[in-house]
Amino acid sequence: LFRYLLRWIPLAGLTGVMAGSASALLLWSLNVATAIRESHRWLIALLPVAGLAVGLMYRYLGTSVEAGNNLILDEVHDPRRTIPVRMTPLILIGTFITHLFGGSAGREGTAIQTGASLADQLARPFRLSAEERRVLLMCGISAGFASVFGTPLAGAIFGLEVLMVGSVSYGALVPCIVAAFAGDLTTRAWHVTHTVYRVSAVPQISARGVLLAAVAGAAFGLVAMAFAHTVHAIAARCKAWIAYAPLRPFLGGALVAAAVFAFGTTKYIGLGIPGILASFDGQQPAYDWAAKFLFTVVTLGAGFKGGEVTPLFFIGATLGNALAYVLPLPPSLLAGMGFVAVFAGAANTPVASTLMAVELFGAEAGAYAGIACVFSYLFSGNSGIYRSQRAGIAKV
Amino acid sequence: LFRYLLRWIPLAGLTGVMAGSASALLLWSLNVATAIRESHRWLIALLPVAGLAVGLMYRYLGTSVEAGNNLILDEVHDPRRTIPVRMTPLILIGTFITHLFGGSAGREGTAIQTGASLADQLARPFRLSAEERRVLLMCGISAGFASVFGTPLAGAIFGLEVLMVGSVSYGALVPCIVAAFAGDLTTRAWHVTHTVYRVSAVPQISARGVLLAAVAGAAFGLVAMAFAHTVHAIAARCKAWIAYAPLRPFLGGALVAAAVFAFGTTKYIGLGIPGILASFDGQQPAYDWAAKFLFTVVTLGAGFKGGEVTPLFFIGATLGNALAYVLPLPPSLLAGMGFVAVFAGAANTPVASTLMAVELFGAEAGAYAGIACVFSYLFSGNSGIYRSQRAGIAKV
Numbered sequence: 001l002f003r004y005l006l007r008w009i010p011l012a013g014l015t016g017v018m019a020g021s022a023s024a025l026l027l028w029s030l031n032v033a034t035a036i037r038e039s040h041r042w043l044i045a046l047l048p049v050a051g052l053a054v055g056l057m058y059r060y061l062g063t064s065v066e067a068g069n070n071l072i073l074d075e076v077h078d079p080r081r082t083i084p085v086r087m088t089p090l091i092l093i094g095t096f097i098t099h100l101f102g103g104s105a106g107r108e109g110t111a112i113q114t115g116a117s118l119a120d121q122l123a124r125p126f127r128l129s130a131e132e133r134r135v136l137l138m139c140g141i142s143a144g145f146a147s148v149f150g151t152p153l154a155g156a157i158f159g160l161e162v163l164m165v166g167s168v169s170y171g172a173l174v175p176c177i178v179a180a181f182a183g184d185l186t187t188r189a190w191h192v193t194h195t196v197y198r199v200s201a202v203p204q205i206s207a208r209g210v211l212l213a214a215v216a217g218a219a220f221g222l223v224a225m226a227f228a229h230t231v232h233a234i235a236a237r238c239k240a241w242i243a244y245a246p247l248r249p250f251l252g253g254a255l256v257a258a259a260v261f262a263f264g265t266t267k268y269i270g271l272g273i274p275g276i277l278a279s280f281d282g283q284q285p286a287y288d289w290a291a292k293f294l295f296t297v298v299t300l301g302a303g304f305k306g307g308e309v310t311p312l313f314f315i316g317a318t319l320g321n322a323l324a325y326v327l328p329l330p331p332s333l334l335a336g337m338g339f340v341a342v343f344a345g346a347a348n349t350p351v352a353s354t355l356m357a358v359e360l361f362g363a364e365a366g367a368y369a370g371i372a373c374v375f376s377y378l379f380s381g382n383s384g385i386y387r388s389q390r391a392g393i394a395k396v
Numbered sequence: 397l398f399r400y401l402l403r404w405i406p407l408a409g410l411t412g413v414m415a416g417s418a419s420a421l422l423l424w425s426l427n428v429a430t431a432i433r434e435s436h437r438w439l440i441a442l443l444p445v446a447g448l449a450v451g452l453m454y455r456y457l458g459t460s461v462e463a464g465n466n467l468i469l470d471e472v473h474d475p476r477r478t479i480p481v482r483m484t485p486l487i488l489i490g491t492f493i494t495h496l497f498g499g500s501a502g503r504e505g506t507a508i509q510t511g512a513s514l515a516d517q518l519a520r521p522f523r524l525s526a527e528e529r530r531v532l533l534m535c536g537i538s539a540g541f542a543s544v545f546g547t548p549l550a551g552a553i554f555g556l557e558v559l560m561v562g563s564v565s566y567g568a569l570v571p572c573i574v575a576a577f578a579g580d581l582t583t584r585a586w587h588v589t590h591t592v593y594r595v596s597a598v599p600q601i602s603a604r605g606v607l608l609a610a611v612a613g614a615a616f617g618l619v620a621m622a623f624a625h626t627v628h629a630i631a632a633r634c635k636a637w638i639a640y641a642p643l644r645p646f647l648g649g650a651l652v653a654a655a656v657f658a659f660g661t662t663k664y665i666g667l668g669i670p671g672i673l674a675s676f677d678g679q680q681p682a683y684d685w686a687a688k689f690l691f692t693v694v695t696l697g698a699g700f701k702g703g704e705v706t707p708l709f710f711i712g713a714t715l716g717n718a719l720a721y722v723l724p725l726p727p728s729l730l731a732g733m734g735f736v737a738v739f740a741g742a743a744n745t746p747v748a749s750t751l752m753a754v755e756l757f758g759a760e761a762g763a764y765a766g767i768a769c770v771f772s773y774l775f776s777g778n779s780g781i782y783r784s785q786r787a788g789i790a791k792v
Contacts, residue, residue, distance in 0.1 A: 001775070004792045152601075153750065153766045170562040170773075171789045173746065177770045181606045181763075205548075210577045350569065351747060354549065363759045367577075370549045374573045377566075379397070393567045396400045 005174075011122060012139045012175040016182020019115030019143035023183065024190035026092060026110055026148065033100040034270050041266065043101050044257050050101035051253030054094045054305055055246025062090045065117070068305075069109050072116040073388035076137045076163055079130040083137075087117035094305030102260060102269040103253065104295035105306025107148055112307075115144025115183065135172040138163070142176040143183030150187070150194035154356035155180035161349040165382060167392030168351070195273055197280050199336040202364040203329070212327050213337065213368045217375025219323060220316055220338055224345030224380040227293060227315065231308070231385065234301025245303065252302020256295060268295040272314040279314075279321040279335040286325060288318035308385045309343055316342030329368075336361045337372040344373035345380030348389060401570075407518060408535045408571040412578020415511030415539035419579065420586035422488060422506055422544065429496040430666050437662065439497050440653050446497035447649030450490045450701055451642025458486045461513070464701075465505050468512040469784035472533045472559055475526040479533075483513035490701030498656060498665040499649065500691035501702025503544055508703075511540025511579065531568040534559070538572040539579030546583070546590035550752035551576035557745040561778060563788030564747075591669055593676050595732040598760040599725070608723050609733065609764045612716065613771025616734055619715055620741030620776040623689060623708065627781065630697025641699065648698020652691060664691040668710040675710075675717040675731040682721060684714035704781045705739055712738030725764075732757045733768040740769035741776030744785060 037043050058066050065071065065087035075083060095110040119140030123133045138159040146155025156177040161168050203209060238248045260269060267275050268291045275292070278284055296311040320338025324331035336357060344353035350373040357369030378395055433439050454462050461467060461483035471479060491506040515536030519529045534555040542551025552573035557564050599605060634644045656665060663671050664687045671688070674680055692707040716734025720727035732753060740749035746769040753765030774791055 001792055153763060156766075156770075157747065166566040168564045168566075169789045170564075170746070170791075173770055174774050177767060178606075178610075181601070181767065182603075185601070185603055185606070205577070205581070207578075207581055210574075210581070214574075350566070351553065354751075358754050358759045358762060363754045363762070366754060366759070367549060370552075371573060371577065374552075374569055378570050393565045395566075396397055 008175045009178055011126065011136065012178035013182045014122065015115070015119040015136065015139040016143040016179040017186045018118040019111070019140055019179070020147040020183035020186025021190065022088060022092070022114035022118060023111045023144060023147035024187045024192040026095065026107060026114065027187070027192045029092065029096045030099050030107060030271065033096050037100055037102055037270065038266065044260050044266070044269070047101040047103060047253035047257040048250045050097050051249025051302065051304060052246050054097050055249045055303060057090065057094065059246050061086065065090060068113055069386055070388035072112065072137060072141065073163065073386055076134050077388070077390060079133050082123060083117045083120040085117060085121055088114045091305055098299070098304045098306045099270050101253070102266065103256060103299040103304040103306065104269045104272070104292065104311055105299050105304055106271065106310030106312070107307050108145055108309035109307030110305070111144035111148035112141050113144070116140030119143070135175050138172045139175045139179035143179040146180035147183035147187040149356065150184060151356045151359040152180040152184040154352045154359055155183065157355055158349055158352035161352050162347060162386065162389065164390045164392035165348045165384070166395060195277070197277065197336065197339070197360055198332070199280065199361040199365045200332045201330040202333055202368070205367050209329070209368065210371055212329050213371035214375045216320065216323055216327060216329070216334060216337055217341055217372035218379045220319065220341035220372060221345040221376035221379025223289070223293070223315065223319055224312070224342045224376060227297065227312065227342070228346050228383065228385045230297045231301050232387070234297055235303070238302055249303040252298050252304065255298055259295065268292045271310045276314050276317045276339070279317040280332045283324060283331050284318060284321045286322040289315045289322060292318065308346065312343045312346055313339045316340070333365060333368060336365050337369050340369050341372035341376040345376035346385045348377060348380070348384045350374050350377040404531070404571045405574055407522065407532065408574035409578045410518065411511070411515040411532065411535040412539040412575040413582045414514040415507070415536055415575070416543040416579035416582025417586065418484060418488070418510035418514060419507045419540060419543035420583045420588045422491065422503060422510065423583070423588045425488065425492045426495050426503060426667065429492050433496055433498055433666065434662065440656050440662070440665070443497040443499060443649035443653040444646045446493050447645025447698065447700060448642050450493050451645045451699060453486065453490065455642050457482065461486060464509055465782055466784035468508065468533060468537065469559065469782060472530050473784070473786060475529050478519060479513045479516040481513060481517055484510045487701055494695070494700045494702045495666050497649070498662065499652060499695040499700040499702065500665045500668070500688065500707055501695050501700055502667065502706030502708070503703050504541055504705035505703030506701070507540035507544035508537050509540070512536030515539070531571050534568045535571050535575035539575040542576035543579035543583040545752070546580060547752045547755040548576040548580040550748045550755055551579065553751055554745055554748035557748050558743060558782065558785065560786045560788035561744045561780070562791060591673070593673065593732065593735070593756055594728070595676065595757040595761045596728045597726040598729055598764070601763050605725070605764065606767055608725050609767035610771045612719055612723060612725070612730060612733055613737055613768035614775045615719060616712055616715065616737035616768060617741040617772035617775025619685070619689070619711065620708070620738045620772060623693065623711065623738070624742050624779065624781045626693045627697050627704070628783070630693055631699070634698055645699040648694050648700065651694055655691065664688045667706045672710050672713045672735070675713040676728045679720060679727050680714060680717045682718040685711045685718060688714065704742065708739045708742055709735045712736070729761060729764060732761050733765050736765050737768035737772040741772035742781045744773060744776070744780045746770050746773040
């Protein structure tokens with residue numbers, strides 16, 4: 001036991017420090033990218049060119065790491081060879097470009113890839129076995145997730161829960177929680193702060209509240225399923241129709257840029273933090289979630305880099321807000337529930353998402369969010385945004 | 397999917413209503429028992445006779461349900477025959493007697509047994525398959541746990557997590573969360589209230605805080621392991637030395653009653669709620685946890701009825717409080733961490749225990765409690781208080 005701790009506390013801690021530092025760099029760079037883009041909106045016209053640049057970069061430098069999150073999940077399930085360290089700079093640059101020129105994407109995919117690929121570099125010097133490498137990669141996932149969102153408990157469980165649909169194994173629980181807290185503390189030590197979301201009203205839970213949360217959860221789950229299917233379908237179509245890979249984000253970027261100028265709003269591109277915040281703060285237009293959905297599936301399906309999760313937060317929060325038109329629950333509570341529950345359904349991680357709700361919105365909102373996450377998980381089908389997730393226990 | 401929901405939402409809801417009502421009756425009866433005992437302390441002198449009565453009751457009416465929680469876990473793992481409905485009245489009466497005459501025991505075992513045995517009565521009328529019966533029993537466990545402690549999220553996960561050490565399957569997630577909320581709401585609808593524990597100070601999490609929480613967690617886990625081993629060892633010795641089962645609680649009761657009068661305090665018998673509350677409220681004697689430990693292992697090892705968990709809360713909260721003599725964290729925070737973490741180690745349920753901390757103490761304390769629960773889980777060995785828990789993934 002003590003040998004185990006002497007080995008894993010430093011390894012997991014080191015992973016956390018590396019992943020947390022990468023997340024700090026990522027979050028800082030995205031703040032810079034967003035600020036520059038919002039004050040120079042003509043940059044969005046260059047999104048097709050930016051897409052071409054990202055496509056070329058991966059075509060000539062990054063074929064070995066193009067599979068991204070799926071590569072990491074595959075290595076956890078079936079360890080073969082060290083993840084190339086180049087994954088880290090490529091995904092950081094790719095994500096920065098996506099956000100600078102106005103693609104709609106997230107950051108958790110980036111944080112997971114930097115966390116896991118940096119962690120994996122420790123495997124050789126420390127002579128880890130294949131089984132130990134699996135644990136190390138899970139630490140990288142946990143630390144990346146925890147640090148990019150500032151939610152260490154959710155990050156720790158996410159690293160275990162994301163591997164399989166419907167079953168969780170605690171083999172790496174201790175290393176993952178150490179890595180998650182180390183990652184989160186490291187990002188904060190770099191003076192990077194996280195957005196604070198406030199659920200302003202939480203009614204006392206009741207049978208009616210449970211039922212409403214379940215109904216909302218079902219809606220969140222169906223949208224999560226639609227999102228995962230659509231991203232995958234667009235990616236597959238792009239591959240079938242456009243043989244030359246760098247051309248895909250060029251055309252996708254043209255589509256997104258055209259839509260931005262046609263609608264005259266930058267609300268649905270980038271991370272969309274202002275839109276998420278607005279959904280916690282009074283009733284918003286009911287179509288916000290659908291618009292963000294379309295911008296994001298085109299951006300990601302076409303091959304831009306970045307995560308899926310922050311857009312899912314946006315889609316969920318605005319969909320929750322819109323549900324307040326028909327469900328008698330406060331808009332800000334429904335926004336908080338959707339924030340975590342669409343993600344729960346799309347990533348098949350109901351417990352990590354519930355913990356995230358608690359860490360972001362507090363314990364009272366957690367009960368509603370927990371029900372919504374579980375029902376979203378049930379309604380989101382047996383696959384999700386991560387193709388390399390394995391099937392564990394069928395949901396029904 | 398809709399057939400699944402049409403089947404399971406009513407079944408799980410009904411399970412919750414039955415389990416929640418039983419928990420309300422249990423909590424009310426324990427309040428009565430505690431009030432009578434505290435105003436008529438001479439009753440404690442009759443504890444040996446009470447033990448004999450409980451022993452005789454189970455000897456002549458309850459051999460089929462004597463295995464208690466382990467019987468339920470065995471039926472979930474390997475469904476054979478319906479759990480006799482008599483489990484419910486016997487365990488309720490047995491627990492009432494234990495508390496009325498001053499044994500040191502808990503209530504979660506009772507709530508789980510009433511919840512699961514009542515739920516199981518639905519299996520035949522609804523013609524459930526063996527697999528569906530498993531889900532129904534898990535609902536009963538979740539609803540019993542959720543309702544007796546007022547923690548629905550923890551209850552939902554507990555019903556899944558308690559089955560195996562180190563691995564969790566989400567097959568019954570939706571029914572369990574429905575049953576847990578239905579159970580909790582039912583108990584509250586009976587106007588039964590739960591004790592409120594307040595963690596008064598939670599410092600901002602830091603690397604030092606994570607380390608201290610891990611060290612405290614290790615202590616909690618070692619005590620959890622010692623508790624489980626000692627209860628089992630005493631029970632085994634009693635069986636080997638005293639052939640006639642009803643004589644065991646008679647002698648155990650004599651020992652406990654003698655100790656109460658020798659030490660002149662009722663602090664360590666019954667549920668011990670005042671002792672738990674005190675540990676959240678300033679520094680207490682450092683030996684409280686050890687005294688409660690001894691009273692409880694004798695009471696339960698000798699064959700009295702009742703749960704292990706509330707005494708584990710007491711042991712954990714007072715041990716946490718005592719650790720404040722050596723660890724620079726606030727006593728009330730350490731009490732809250734110990735409250736859930738000794739239980740996490742003894743029951744091998746780190747995630748349910750973390751959720752319980754969040755539900756009882758709030759989200760800020762949850763981070764410390766989560767670390768403590770995970771490290772307690774790691775240090776508590778590969779078995780626990782529930783003998784019929786199966787081994788999943790080894791901890792190290």
